[in-house]
Amino acid sequence: MRTSTFCFFLLSQVLPGIPVFIGTSTGPDSVSKGIYFADFDEISGKLTRPELAVEYQNPGFLAQHPTRPVLYACGLPTRAFGDKTGAVAAFSISDQYALGLMAETSSKGQGPCHVAVDPAGKTVAVANYGDGTVATIALDENGKPGEAAWFKITAGSGPHVRQKGPHAHGVYFDRSGSHLLVPDLGLDKVLVFPFDSAGSRCGEAKPALSTAPGAGPRHMAFSPDEKHAYVINELDNTILVAAYDGKGGFTPIETVPTLPPDFQGTNTTAEVEVSADGTLVFGSNRGHNSIVVYRRDAQTGKLSHVEHQDCGGKTPRHFKLAPSGKWLLCAHQDSNTISVLSLNPITGKLGDTLRTVPSPSPICILFAR
Helix, strand or coil, X not given: CHXXXXXXXHHHHHCCCEEEEEEECCCCCCCCCEEEEEEECCCCCCECCXXXXXXXXXXXXXXXXXXXXXXXXXXXXXXXXXXXXXXXXXXXXXXXCCEEEEEEEECCCCCEEEEEECCCCCEEEEEECCCCCEEEEEEXXXXXXXXXXXEEXXXXXXXXXXXXXXXXXXXXXXXXXXXEEEEECCCCEEEEEEEXXXXXXXXXXXXXXXXXXXXXXXXXXXXXXXXXXXXXXXXXXXXXXXXXXXXXXXXXXXXXXXXCXXXXXXXXXXXXXXXXXXXXXXXXXXXXXXXXXXXXXXCCCCEEEEEEEXXXXXXXXXXXXXXXXXXXXXXECCCCEXXXXXXXXXXXXXXXXXXXXXXXXXXXXEEXX
16 A cells, blocks of 8 residues: 555656646626636546636637747737737746736737647737638747738638638648648638748648538648548538648548437537547537547548547537546536546547536637646
8 A cells, every 4th residue: 555655646746737728708698707727637637627817808719839938819809909800819828827918919800719839939820710811920039929921811602501701710730830721611621821930921822622512611630640631520510531741732531420320409510639649539519519539540541430428518619638648628618617538548438527627618728838
């Protein structure tokens, strides 16, 4: 008993609690006030009750600088810009993980919903859902954003009632940092732009990855080797599998459903993630309120169904796998909670909800470095 206790003590010193930042929706029906902070224990799966880290309006999606203690969020500016656009805000992260507003700048569009930082740490990109605009913003040596270096207004539509115009829903840099990828829900395309990190600018668009008409691509995730991309489609509840050549080129492979065949209700998908070892792909269902799990073939990229697991709350807007790969944290926008589910990395199966903590309107979970 004494030996096991001593070993546990040593392990707890090696694996301390992991800081977690939580982006939220602060709309008129929300009780959220900004970005929240919690602590996650990888050993027990315990998540502390989130506390307010900094007040900010609608800090939905979060991203962290690759080398600097800086957190980025898209949201609404503290003082309205003259063109009435949304904002990208930068927050300094203290040693105790408190946040302080460094700067904010225009997102160059309406309804910013997603941000990403390039691998070099010189640029933050933002997707604006409201008008489909995409922008890249240069960062100084401290990670502070300036004015937009480049922005793109796209055009087009799709067959679904929600596709009357472009709706950029995500921004992703590939591993080399040479391309910016933009799933656009309104256009049924993942747009591909060559990217120059030195100038924080994109070039003319390359051929896009097209989904089925009316699919509504929302978010995407790469396999660790970046040979395959997984695009989750919000409107037709599917995941598109595509090969990626590392040079901005995609080849569709297959499309799989996120819902069980007997489900009759209303549903939209939200998030997709690939496990760190590349063996599993996860997607969230808002309506069915579940996480779908697929096993990935490393050679072909194809997916085989593992299970659907109840996510432990209502409207799983976002989820994140813990660094150990043994837990999944799920943010439930409409039940104002975050649930912790265990994950067996060998079988790929999720356990029942281990615990649930109150959290106001959570829509993004970020494990801080």
